[in-house]
Amino acid sequence: MVTDLLLVPPVAFGVFLLMSLIIDRVGDRISNDRDATGGSFRTAWASGEDPPAQSARPNYRLYHVGIGFTIVHVAVLLVATMPTDLGGAVVGLPLLAVVGLSLFALLDSGRPSPGR
Structure with missing residues (x-):
């Protein structure tokens, strides 16, 4: 009975939406922790280096x-x-x-x- 309820499209959409919001919040929390350590993870170039002067x-x-x-x-x-x-x-x-x-x-x- 419960599996039949989970297969109803609006309910399944709600469950997947809730799961994606949880994943988004966990990822946001992890990325904020990394940003507070010195900002090297937020740069646009590899290894925390500054990007080259010319834009590709x-x-x-x-x-x-x-x-x-x-x-x-x-x-x-x-x-x-x-x-x-x-x-x-x-x-x-x-x-x-x-x-x-x-x-x-x-x-x-x-x-x-x-x-x-």
Whole structure:
């Protein structure tokens, strides 16, 4: 009976929210203790050193690859949970076509084009 109550989505959401708040508070308390020892854990550079004078610009060279993997994984989860009858195929095939087009557009946007 108790396990059935825990599987109700609003109750499960509340339990996970409470757990995440507890983890957040414990982590905040630990990080404040480290900050009081001299501040070396709060610096932006390794080993407590000062960061270099020039600011480095982040490189998002492989960002489109990560987004592509995310799209593929979500599509696989959606298709794997669809029914195997004709209704599932009617929904699944257009979904796979849209995923294919989005991956093509994503990979095509990574290449420089002289017209753009």
